[in-house]
Amino acid sequence: MFKSVKKVLTIPKRTIRLWHGAARSSKIALTLTILAVAVLAILGRMWMLTEHQNDRAIQKSRMQPVIFVPGSSATIQRFNSLFTTLNSETKESGTHSILKVQVNSDGSLSYSGHLSSSNRQPFIVVGFEKNQDNYPTIQADAQSLGTVMTELQSKYHFRNFSAVGHSNGGLIWTDYLENYYSSNTFHIKTLMTLGTPFNFSESSTTKKTTMLSDFIDGSDELPSDLTVYSVAGSDDYTDDGTVNVQSVLSGKYIFQKKVAKYTQTTVSGDNAQHSKLPENPEVVNLIRELILDNKAGRPGESANRAKKATP
């Protein structure tokens, strides 16, 4: 017993002797590594402290923005008319503040407008300068959307949000949700797609485009508690003037049984053409009832209302 204690007591002495006897390269490598770890520890700890405060603010935030993404060839002004209509109805209870973010071709971001911290459901529009109507652009825009979301979260500290995508904007949201969304950092409650061609211009449901096949393959990554509304416009019973209704309805192959709730709706009337869908009175009603009031959680209610819009 005494021998063991004595042996333990000699450890420091033996360690010093070992250090002196060690090769020069070993001593240099170990010293440099310890110094590098110390620097990393100090800087990392400082970073973590600011990050925790940020995380805590995000977790406690009551802000639940509605984030709109326009389609191909559309600018961040696409939803102006919709916002005017919605804000004119809520003047008394406070209008929704509007922030517009444009992702420029070089990846830089341009901001216009502002978000009011007193707003619970402000509007954010994320538009892309590079917005051609093809799959690689949609993939690139989805990746950029990931960057924008991270930046928006670090600026405005929100976790919950709802999303609206017009035309290809719905495709960008779908790609984003499958590939870049993390439930650790965000919580999306509702996604509404307006005239989104999930199978591009293909009208046959048996012919799946690469994009649709990719979306179906990646659908396991979709948040399981998400509520999705896919709204199609019908101008002449087959399309909305641009997008085929069958292509919009192909969304069921992606979302059905993968998300908590998936509802398909077709709207018609004066403003049911593709580019005017965001202004269509039925669509405005759907956004008001399903996104802004967010009654989707009440069983039976939202689904019935959505069905009423079906002609």
Next chain:
Amino acid sequence: MKHNFLTGLVDFDTKWTEKLPIKTLFAAFKKVVPLVIINVYLHLIGKLFFDPSAIVPAIFHIRLKLMFFAQNLMLLTSAFDYLILAFVAALWTKYYLEAKLDDLGLVKDELLPVLVNFAIALIYGLTTYTYANQSAIYLVFVLLLTYLANLSFVYLTKWTKGKLADFGFAYLFWAAVILTIVIALCAFIPNQVSQSSFNGFFSMDFFSHWYGLVVAAIVTPIAFAFGFAIPTDLTTAATDLSQVNANLNAVYQAVMAVLPYPQNPYSVLTTSALIGGVGSTLALSICLLFLKSRPNRRLGLWSLVPAVFDSNKILAFGLPLFFRPLTLVPMVLTSTYGTVLTSFFIKVGILRPTVFTVPTGTPHLLLSFFASQTPLDALLVTFVIMLGAILIYWPFVKRLEQEAFNV
């Protein structure tokens, strides 16, 4: 008693490593070490600089606009992992068959079995490779198939008394049968296994108690030494275990809240049993630096920085750590020691557990300092764990050096 145990273990280790399959396998491992070093450093660059949530850009507030380059680098380094495996299989086949056929007095060209076993590793790679599972390689699967292929080749050659032509129909048929079986087997590997994520399993209540964690701490190095991929739920700092999420929610509600799962795989195993990789091998790298044998010291130098960032691949192939009793015992001991110590400090309330998630590439060495609510206590506990791990490894490392000198 300690001396007797060590001597017995060294004897067993010597006998074990002298067995032909093991001896030739270790020779193959050592041959690929330069490739492994390149592979490990490429992984390290990707992990520290180019990962979307890498630690260096995060803490230095820099944004690298090299997404295309970064993605390709990561894809290529992941494919490189399988290439190394294929080289090991090919080299092992060459060394093993050369020696075995020589023992049997048969002369055969080993090129066909070498190519077949190279192909086995590549088939495994092609069927299981995805960007996400870069660390989930089951070495045991490929080595087992390689060994069985080698045995069947030896038996065929022995049975036909070496009369078959080297690239004749019989051997080609043998190659076709082997490859068909391998393709069929690879098709049956479940996705969950090839992705090596067992979130539901490690979220079980069993792993929220010290005994569950000790079992995991013992099993993990054993599984690693036998060539099994370690579940990413234990190795990653960005874990999605339900215990971690519950703790995080509690802390965000009230800063010093009572945590529902203070002891969990993240706060105990990842934080203290995997410093430097499975078996706390950072301590092993440090020990190697102080050896007199130059090859071992060089191995220590090459493996030191990757070990800080929890990669022990250089040691795993260089010493090796796979299938080696002499390194397995201290790996199990350090892993268990770290787990017991951290569990104890958390239980008695001295230490607030690791609760926050950290950027990709954060060394487990600094994990508790970054992500615990008592960072200085956590740093002290990590220091004690490291010190203990070095003391555990030292006698084994000395024996390892002696054994190398004797050879």
